[in-house]
Amino acid sequence: MRPVLRPLSVSIGVAFLAGVSSPGQAEIWNRTRADGTVEFTNRPPTGGGSRGEGTPDGHAWRRGGGRGNRAAESSPAVGGTFWARERSDGVVEFTNRRPVGGNWKVWLKTGPGKAGALRGPTDVVPPRDTSPSRYSRFDQDIHDQQLYYGIPEALMRAVMKVESDFDPHVVSSVGAQGLMQLMPDTARLMGVTDSFDARQNIMGGARYLQVLARRFCRTPATMTDDDGLDADRPLMCSDEERVKVIAGYHAGPAAVEKYGGMPPYETTRAYVNMVLRRYDEYRRGPAAHAGAFLMDQ
Numbered sequence: 001m002r003p004v005l006r007p008l009s010v011s012i013g014v015a016f017l018a019g020v021s022s023p024g025q026a027e028i029w030n031r032t033r034a035d036g037t038v039e040f041t042n043r044p045p046t047g048g049g050s051r052g053e054g055t056p057d058g059h060a061w062r063r064g065g066g067r068g069n070r071a072a073e074s075s076p077a078v079g080g081t082f083w084a085r086e087r088s089d090g091v092v093e094f095t096n097r098r099p100v101g102g103n104w105k106v107w108l109k110t111g112p113g114k115a116g117a118l119r120g121p122t123d124v125v126p127p128r129d130t131s132p133s134r135y136s137r138f139d140q141d142i143h144d145q146q147l148y149y150g151i152p153e154a155l156m157r158a159v160m161k162v163e164s165d166f167d168p169h170v171v172s173s174v175g176a177q178g179l180m181q182l183m184p185d186t187a188r189l190m191g192v193t194d195s196f197d198a199r200q201n202i203m204g205g206a207r208y209l210q211v212l213a214r215r216f217c218r219t220p221a222t223m224t225d226d227d228g229l230d231a232d233r234p235l236m237c238s239d240e241e242r243v244k245v246i247a248g249y250h251a252g253p254a255a256v257e258k259y260g261g262m263p264p265y266e267t268t269r270a271y272v273n274m275v276l277r278r279y280d281e282y283r284r285g286p287a288a289h290a291g292a293f294l295m296d297q
């Protein structure tokens with residue numbers, strides 16, 4: 001289990017690479033010391049190997065930690081904000097304690113639960129299945145969930161691609177599990193008894209998306225019946241409502257309601273953008289199927 005970043009007693013100094021004008025433009029390495037302090041550097045560390053040569057606690061330096069870098073090792077399991085500033089001597093300092101004084105800028109915001117993790121090599125069990133057949137291995141389950149819960153196949157595939165890359169054994173650094181990366185509490189609420197059972201995980205994820213759609217989607221879909229009267233149809237999601245559903249799947253519905261839409265977590269913003277991009281790709285291909293809740297066309 002990855003330790004949570006604690007408030008630091010001092011800011012973390014980082015030797016900045018020449019020619020780089022802002023913290024977000026450099027590749028960053030990090031390590032977590034035994035006392036919970038997380039250190040960053042954007043200068044390739046010397047030594048270290050697998051045990052971190054020359055470090056008092058033997059923790060190796062790992063690549064990751066820059067803005068937008070999915071391999072970041074330093075993301076906390078709870079929501080938090082990180083600040084950065086560049087000093088006149090080129091050293092960049094980072095801190096997760098609210099800074100005093102000027103020139104500090106918000107570097108990264110993370111949220112609760114799954115929104116507290118930047119995915120990548122930090123996963124406890126990362127995606128390892130590289131077989132092309134994995135993309136069609138769960139076709140029947142993905143089709144069946146649409147019949148049960150009305151979630152478009154294209155959206156399910158988009159979420160699954162971003163969450164686990166279609167590998168049912170993935171475990172994230174915050175404990176999300178399986179194809180749809182269900183948190184243990186969410187899995188239990190959705191009736192999932194084994195998150196590593198592919199069909200259970202898919203059905204649990206689809207059921208949770210349905211719960212979120214019922215919570216956030218208020219766009220009525222109507223049709224005229226034979227008598228010329230409007231007949232009730234299942235609720236559909238507008239584009240804005242669809243964003244709320246996907247953000248809720250990542251950061252939790254409470255965060256979406258708290259901020260009236262997309263939460264201000266960079267992890268969640270990146271996640272929603274990736275899912276929507278994949279969704280658009282899949283809906284243009286063979287996986288484009290109309291679902292009862294999330295399609296508005």
